[in-house]
Amino acid sequence: MLEKIMNMDRRVIFILVALVVIFPTLVPVRMPITVSEPTRNLYDFIETLPSGSTIMIAFDYGPSSLAEPEPMAKAVMQHCFSKGIKIIGMTLLPNTPTLAHKLMRKIAAENNAVYGEDYVFLGYRPGTLQVILGMGTDISSVFETDYENKTVDEIPMMENITNYDQIDLLLDLASGSTTEAWIIYANTRYGVKIAAGVTAVIIAQMYPYLQTGQLIGLMPGYLGAAEYEKLLNAPGDGTIGLNTATYAHLLIIGLVILGNIAFFIQRRREG
Amino acid sequence: MEIIGIWVAAFLTLCIYSFLYRDNPFYRFAEHLFVGISVGYIIIISIHQGVIPLAWEPLSEAISALWAEIVGTTTPETRNALWGLFRILPIAIGLLFFARLSSRHTWLIRYPIAILIGFGAGVAIPNVLQANIFAQTRGTIEPFAAMNAGTLSVLDTFNAVLIVIGVICTLTYFFFSVEHRGPINWLSKVGIAFLMIGFGAAFGNTVMGRLALLIHRVGFLLNDWMGSIF
Numbered sequence: 001m002l003e004k005i006m007n008m009d010r011r012v013i014f015i016l017v018a019l020v021v022i023f024p025t026l027v028p029v030r031m032p033i034t035v036s037e038p039t040r041n042l043y044d045f046i047e048t049l050p051s052g053s054t055i056m057i058a059f060d061y062g063p064s065s066l067a068e069p070e071p072m073a074k075a076v077m078q079h080c081f082s083k084g085i086k087i088i089g090m091t092l093l094p095n096t097p098t099l100a101h102k103l104m105r106k107i108a109a110e111n112n113a114v115y116g117e118d119y120v121f122l123g124y125r126p127g128t129l130q131v132i133l134g135m136g137t138d139i140s141s142v143f144e145t146d147y148e149n150k151t152v153d154e155i156p157m158m159e160n161i162t163n164y165d166q167i168d169l170l171l172d173l174a175s176g177s178t179t180e181a182w183i184i185y186a187n188t189r190y191g192v193k194i195a196a197g198v199t200a201v202i203i204a205q206m207y208p209y210l211q212t213g214q215l216i217g218l219m220p221g222y223l224g225a226a227e228y229e230k231l232l233n234a235p236g237d238g239t240i241g242l243n244t245a246t247y248a249h250l251l252i253i254g255l256v257i258l259g260n261i262a263f264f265i266q267r268r269r270e271g
Numbered sequence: 272m273e274i275i276g277i278w279v280a281a282f283l284t285l286c287i288y289s290f291l292y293r294d295n296p297f298y299r300f301a302e303h304l305f306v307g308i309s310v311g312y313i314i315i316i317s318i319h320q321g322v323i324p325l326a327w328e329p330l331s332e333a334i335s336a337l338w339a340e341i342v343g344t345t346t347p348e349t350r351n352a353l354w355g356l357f358r359i360l361p362i363a364i365g366l367l368f369f370a371r372l373s374s375r376h377t378w379l380i381r382y383p384i385a386i387l388i389g390f391g392a393g394v395a396i397p398n399v400l401q402a403n404i405f406a407q408t409r410g411t412i413e414p415f416a417a418m419n420a421g422t423l424s425v426l427d428t429f430n431a432v433l434i435v436i437g438v439i440c441t442l443t444y445f446f447f448s449v450e451h452r453g454p455i456n457w458l459s460k461v462g463i464a465f466l467m468i469g470f471g472a473a474f475g476n477t478v479m480g481r482l483a484l485l486i487h488r489v490g491f492l493l494n495d496w497m498g499s500i501f
Contacts, residue, residue, distance in 0.1 A: 014291045021482075021489045067487030068480065094313045097320065126321040129394060145324055184395070184402040200480035204473045211434075212410030214402065221476070222483050237490075244486045245479060252478060 005262040013255065020251045024244040030235075031243050038210055039227040042195045042217025045169060046076070051084030054161060055169040058178065059091045059100035065175035065199055066099065071225035071238035072197035073100075073173050074107055079232055081111035081118065086157055088167070090122040090143070092131060092178050097124045101147050115148075116155045123147030128181050136164050136190040164192045169216070175199045179206060183214050197224055274499055281496035284488050326362050329355035411438055437465040 035043075046055070057076070061069040080087050089104050091097055101121045113119055122143040125131050134142035139161065140152045152158050160166060170192050172179045179196045186192045193216050198206055200221035209215040219228055222245055225238025286301035333355030339345045340353070364386060370379035414431035417423040423431065443455060444462030451459050 011292065017482075017485070018489075021486055022493065025486070025489055025493050065484070067483045094316045094320070095309060097316060124316060124320045125325065126317055129391065133394065147320075184398045188398050188402040188406075200476040200483060203476045204469065208407055208410070212406050214406060221479055222486075240490070241483060241486050244489075245482050248482045248486070249479070 002262055002265060005258060006266060016251060016255075017248060020247045021244055024247050025240075028240060028243060030239070031246050033226050033230045033239070033242065035227045035230055036220075036223070038215075038218035038220070039224050040217075040231065042076075042171075042219060043079070043228060043231045045193075045195070045216055046079055046083070046085065049083065049085055049168055052086070053168045054086045054088060054157075054166060055080060055171060056088040056090065056167045058170065058172045058174070058182065059089060059096050059103075060093055060172055060178035061175040061199070062093055062095045063099060067241070068199045068221045068225065069173040069175060069197055070103065071222070071236055071241065072219045072228060073103060074236060075225060075228040075232055075234070075238065076171060076197070077104065077107040077119075078111060078234065079228075081108065081113045084118075085168075086117075087119040088122060088139075088157075088161070089119065090131075091124050092128050092181070093176075094124055094126070097121075097147055116150070117157055120152075120155055120157050121147045122152070128178065129185065132181060132185040133189070136186065136192075138163055164190045167192060169193050169195060171195050171197065173197045174202070176202070179209075179215075183209055187214055195219075277495050277499050281492055284492060288488075326358060330358050330362065333358070411435060436461070441465050 049055075057073065059069070059073065077087060079085075087104070089100055091100055101123070104119060104121050105115075107113075108115065108119055122139075123146060125142055131142050139158070143152050145151055146155065164170075164186060170182060170186060172182050172194065174196060175198070179194075179198060179202075182192075182194050182196075187194045194214065195217040196206060196215055197219035198221070200223075203218075203220040206215065206218055206220075210218055219225060222238055222241040225236075226242035227238075229236050229238050283301045283304070286297040287305075289295055290298040329352075332352040336345070336349035336352040337356065339349045364383050367379045367383045370376040411434055414423060414427060414434075418428055418431060440458045440462035442462070444459040444466065446455075446459075449455055
């Protein structure tokens with residue numbers, strides 16, 4: 001038995017993981033969600049913004065990592081549109097514009113938001129540093145036209161927006177190191193308030209910035225999306241994803257414990 | 272059309288996951304297709320969102336304005352567009368990257384690289400120091416001022432002390448100028464414990480992130496793809 005556990009075919013584990021992911025997807029069971037302070041801080045900040053404020057969302061994730069940031073984007077945009085907060089979307093990654101533009105259009109349509117008045121998508125420009133620093137002086141010097149090729153200066157929503165001074169919050173939805181770039185250049189140099197929604201892989205790197213106040217809020221992976229959806233009282237993809245992930249985590253914890261028990265028993269026998 | 276997209280995506284998803292059984296031609300086909308399409312897409316987006324609006328359009332407008340100036344049909348708009356001629360300089364410097372393709376002129380690539388490194392370092396050093404060293408040091412020490420003022424809760428006080436211990440011990444582990452013996456050895460061992468906890472948290476989060484990708488694809492296969500069948 002011990003030998004079997006120690007030499008278990010990895011494909012057995014793959015099948016077990018597949019089963020614990022498929023089953024809750026087919027038969028959703030709602031798990032309790034406790035909202036963490038970083039997510040609540042972000043929600044509260046947006047909640048206190050007056051109607052007509054502007055937030056910039058940087059969609060810094062690609063098609064291969066959209067599982068976690070997309071539910072966050074949906075929840076935050078829904079929150080902003082419901083409060084009459086204007087959204088400027090953009091990205092620092094070349095493989096994201098179509099993805100982000102489509103998502104903004106979809107959520108805006110669901111909330112009766114009008115392009116050019118309630119939201120705008122600037123698209124992508126090459127050069128992370130140049131884009132972040134350039135927008136600190138003049139957004140239209142970096143994005144002369146938006147993603148739909150309209151001149152930015154002629155977009156009604158952008159009439160009174162020149163640079164970060166008119167942006168109340170920058171939310172970076174990231175799967176890589178872009179949040180650090182926003183903190184280092186936009187926050188440190190221009191004093192823009194920054195919040196982030198990041199994939200689970202990079203959460204640990206973000207916590208030091210929370211403690212210092214360089215990030216005013218943080219949504220960590222599926223958990224962050226589910227927490228934000230709970231605050232909005234609108235369960236969505238984040239809640240579904242987190243419920244499913246819980247079962248998979250339980251399986252993995254069980255396998256880790258089993259593996260350790262087998263390892264220590266085997267070591268004692270050999271010793 | 273959307274149905275075709277769903278079926279293609281489902282087929283490619285299954286091709287990729289077939290690698291979990293063993294390496295096979297379906298997996299390799301999907302992998303190569305993904306890499307090829309990604310690169311092609313990024314090139315096209317970079318041309319449309321970068322080269323055309325930042326280089327091609329302003330330069331072509333400037334050249335038209337220059338021609339208008341020469342033939343005497345200039346207007347205030349065309350005169351303004353003349354500023355676009357200044358873009359010749361960065362475009363020319365950028366084009367020097369292609370000097371790498373010629374063995375005789377490969378040395379020219381040093382100029383754009385030098386400018387990039389110079390600009391990058393000049394902008395990065397003060398901001399990185401401010402954001403990652405000064406602000407983090409302040410964040411580590413600041414709670415003690417609140418502790419002194421008696422405004423910090425017991426839990427926050429514990430956290431503040433723990434963070435200081437963690438920072439000192441972890442830095443000691445990476446301090447190789449003195450031999451790790453006696454108290455230094457103990458401090459560095461505590462530092463290793465903090466590092467292990469950090470790596471453990473990062474690993475746990477990575478597992479969570481990878482599972483999220485699986486959950487997203489399973490959700491797609493069960494809801495979108497199977498939903499289009501039944």
